[in-house]
Amino acid sequence: MNNKTNIVILGPTATGKTRLAAVVASKTDAEVISADSRQVYRGMDLGTGKDLLDYEVNGLTIPSHLIDIADAGSQYNIFDFSRDFYRVANDIIARGKKIVVCGGSGMYIEAALGLYKLKETPVDEKFRRESEKMTDDELTQILKTLRPLHNSTDTTDRSRTMRAIEIARAAKNPEEESISHETSPVRVDNSLIFGVEFPRAEIKQRITERLEKRMKNGMLNEVDLLLDKGIKPEDLTYYGLEYRFITLHLTGKLSYDEMFSLLNTAIHQFAKRQMTWFRRMERKDISIHWLNGDQSPEENAGIIERLFNNN
RNA sequence: GGUAUCGUAGCUCAGUCGGUAGAGCAAUGGACUGAAAAUCCAUGUGUCGCUGGUUCGAUCCCGGCCGAUACCA
Numbered sequence: 001m002n003n004k005t006n007i008v009i010l011g012p013t014a015t016g017k018t019r020l021a022a023v024v025a026s027k028t029d030a031e032v033i034s035a036d037s038r039q040v041y042r043g044m045d046l047g048t049g050k051d052l053l054d055y056e057v058n059g060l061t062i063p064s065h066l067i068d069i070a071d072a073g074s075q076y077n078i079f080d081f082s083r084d085f086y087r088v089a090n091d092i093i094a095r096g097k098k099i100v101v102c103g104g105s106g107m108y109i110e111a112a113l114g115l116y117k118l119k120e121t122p123v124d125e126k127f128r129r130e131s132e133k134m135t136d137d138e139l140t141q142i143l144k145t146l147r148p149l150h151n152s153t154d155t156t157d158r159s160r161t162m163r164a165i166e167i168a169r170a171a172k173n174p175e176e177e178s179i180s181h182e183t184s185p186v187r188v189d190n191s192l193i194f195g196v197e198f199p200r201a202e203i204k205q206r207i208t209e210r211l212e213k214r215m216k217n218g219m220l221n222e223v224d225l226l227l228d229k230g231i232k233p234e235d236l237t238y239y240g241l242e243y244r245f246i247t248l249h250l251t252g253k254l255s256y257d258e259m260f261s262l263l264n265t266a267i268h269q270f271a272k273r274q275m276t277w278f279r280r281m282e283r284k285d286i287s288i289h290w291l292n293g294d295q296s297p298e299e300n301a302g303i304i305e306r307l308f309n310n311n
Numbered sequence: 312g313g314u315a316u317c318g319u320a321g322c323u324c325a326g327u328c329g330g331u332a333g334a335g336c337a338a339u340g341g342a343c344u345g346a347a348a349a350u351c352c353a354u355g356u357g358u359c360g361c362u363g364g365u366u367c368g369a370u371c372c373c374g375g376c377c378g379a380u381a382c383c384a
Contacts, residue, residue, distance in 0.1 A: 013348080036348090037346090037347065037348070037349090038348060047348095048348085075345095075346060076346090077345045077346065077347090078344070078345050078346090078347075079344090079345045080345080081345095082345095104348085105347065105348080106343090106347080107343075107344075107347050108347080110344085111344080115344085116344045116345095117344075118344070118345070119345095121345075147344095150342090150343065150344085150350075150351080151342095151343080151349085151350040151351045152350060152351070153346070153347090153349065153350050153351090154350090156350095157346095160345095160346080163345075164345080166345095167344090167345055171344085200339095238346060238348095238349075239346095239348085240348045240349095241348050242348085243348095244348085265336090265337075266348085267348080268337095268338095269337095269338095270348050272338090272339080272340095273347090273348085274348090276340075276341065276342085276343095277343080277347095279340095279341095280341085280342080280343085
């Protein structure tokens with residue numbers, strides 16, 4: 001009885017996850033931890049879909065975590081997220097509250113569930129010095145001996161290749177402690193996992209409508225502000241679809257209409273990749289209770305609350 | 312109204328000196344452990360505008376019709 005003490009809400013973009021999570025949290029005496037790789041950045045609000053008003057339920061603001069915790073321009077990653085997530089989750093538990101994890105970054109959700117072993121890996125100065133005279137090819141060969149290459153981002157950027165080597169070497173060293181599922185307060189076995197579902201065509205329509213709304217609400221302006229702050233256009237393209245395409249428009253590489261339609265398509269494709277990830281989780285025997293997105297957040301929150309209290 | 316060009320995949324277009332067709336994009340499925348809204352892999356798709364004719368055989372050649380565009384009136 002009551003062996004599930006945490007709730008996870010996932011789903012593709014534009015399905016109303018945030019509002020649902022907030023309503024669920026208000027009914028279960030919980031706080032929300034965001035598992036969103038983009039909403040961690042300050043100053044990136046419209047483009048990452050930070051709907052802060054969604055956290056207000058019945059006049060109260062539901063506490064939310066891991067939003068606005070990094071500077072735009074800095075680089076946050078899966079290790080940072082694991083570390084921060086465990087800290088915040090343990091803190092919430094210590095205060096006697098429940099946890100609602102909410103997000104669309106499949107990899108971050110799996111990290112939150114403690115499915116990865118990620119180890120604190122300092123920069124290896126000695127290796128950095130030695131590698132100065134190595135060619136890119138030699139570095140790639142070293143990485144290959146340590147682990148299979150995931151994709152071209154491993155090797156197209158020399159500094160990333162070096163970092164990947166350091167991490168792969170550290171991972172092979174069993175002595176050092178790692179952040180792993182042993183230390184994760186939120187796990188598959190103690191969580192109820194829900195997904196918000198819409199037919200694909202409906203998700204696309206929602207994405208397009210939301211994009212129109214965001215453009216009207218000043219998203220060009222938001223990107224302009226970031227550029228004004230001195231973030232380089234080529235860096236800004238790494239911070240998500242909106243930033244990538246709008247920067248291309250603001251720097252004159254795309255007309256407004258081209259930008260809109262390319263961006264719209266890119267978000268559609270992103271939603272598809274998110275669904276692929278969630279199906280993969282299910283294939284790995286992680287059970288996801290799918291909720292009909294057409295139902296109101298209150299209705300779906302009721303379903304979640306009932307399952308949560310009766311498990 | 313006349314002349315010219317065009318009409319091929321969801322879109323933009325290529326092509327077949329006559330033997331029923333192919334690229335890019337889109338779409339769909341998949342992979343994924345330190346940039347993950349990243350990155351990468353795989354897979355279709357068609358009354359070749361309609362209708363007659365020539366031909367063993369027409370998407371391709373010829374006629375007519377319809378539609379689009381440009382120019383001329």
